[in-house]
Amino acid sequence: DVKVTQSSRYLVKRTGEKVFLECVQDMDHENMFWYRQDPGLGLRLIYFSYDVKMKEKGDIPEGYSVSREKKERFSLILESASTNQTSMYLCASNSETGYTSSYNSPLHFGNGTRLTVT
Amino acid sequence: GEDVEQSLFLSVREGDSSVINCTYTDSSSTYLYWYKQEPGAGLQLLTYIFSNMDMKQDQRLTVLLNKKDKHLSLRIADTQTGDSAIYFCAEAPGGWAGSYQLTFGKGTKLSVIP
Numbered sequence: 615d616v617k618v619t620q621s622s623r624y625l626v627k628r629t630g631e632k633v634f635l636e637c638v639q640d641m642d643h644e645n646m647f648w649y650r651q652d653p654g655l656g657l658r659l660i661y662f663s664y665d666v667k668m669k670e671k672g673d674i675p676e677g678y679s680v681s682r683e684k685k686e687r688f689s690l691i692l693e694s695a696s697t698n699q700t701s702m703y704l705c706a707s708n709s710e711t712g713y714t715s716s717y718n719s720p721l722h723f724g725n726g727t728r729l730t731v732t
Numbered sequence: 733g734e735d736v737e738q739s740l741f742l743s744v745r746e747g748d749s750s751v752i753n754c755t756y757t758d759s760s761s762t763y764l765y766w767y768k769q770e771p772g773a774g775l776q777l778l779t780y781i782f783s784n785m786d787m788k789q790d791q792r793l794t795v796l797l798n799k800k801d802k803h804l805s806l807r808i809a810d811t812q813t814g815d816s817a818i819y820f821c822a823e824a825p826g827g828w829a830g831s832y833q834l835t836f837g838k839g840t841k842l843s844v845i846p
Contacts, residue, residue, distance in 0.1 A: 656820070706774075723767075724774050
């Protein structure tokens with residue numbers, strides 16, 4: 615079974631702090647994603663990565679950055695946390711099937727990190 | 733842009749069937765997914781269907797796709813209290829970029845009454 619592990623279930627940080635959210639997957643997946651989930655807004659894509667050191671902005675990248683130094687690990691960084699970044703953060707991964715393939719492997723999610731910024 | 737719509741709440745009695753509906757706007761949708769989120773947990777893939785299929789059955793789950801109307805439904809037979817969760821519909825186009833263009837609905841909260 616695919617396992618996507620997020621290092622913290624709950625985090626409480628102060629406004630202005632630098633925050634790191636870590637995610638590790640054990641299935642050698644090429645693609646990794648960070649979403650945030652808010653009531654009434656559903657899931658919104660923050661950033662994704664399709665290879666080591668590669669990253670692309672999602673729908674709401676402002677206030678966030680990411681790092682992917684190793685294939686299995688994808689970090690989300692809040693450079694200066696703000697109260698409007700209080701949310702549930704979900705990491706996901708899937709396999710890349712190649713440019714000519716029409717197959718799209720489903721995303722596998724971690725259990726989430728609930729971040730509160732005070 | 734693409735949009736996926738779901739009703740926000742559904743309440744059913746234990747033992748009844750649940751039907752969760754979803755509509756989408758992207759005519760190039762190739763993959764349609766159902767995810768389940770239990771309280772305090774991440775999203776768990778329940779099932780998915782390709783756009784060239786009309787129906788997919790997996791034990792208590794039946795997925796129906798009406799591509800003409802862009803309507804997807806998830807039927808859960810003999811609903812149990814353990815089925816109480818939020819169910820997300822999601823769609824993606826095909827091809828290598830499909831993963832990056834996944835669009836989720838806002839989720840339907842299913843409450844099962846004992």
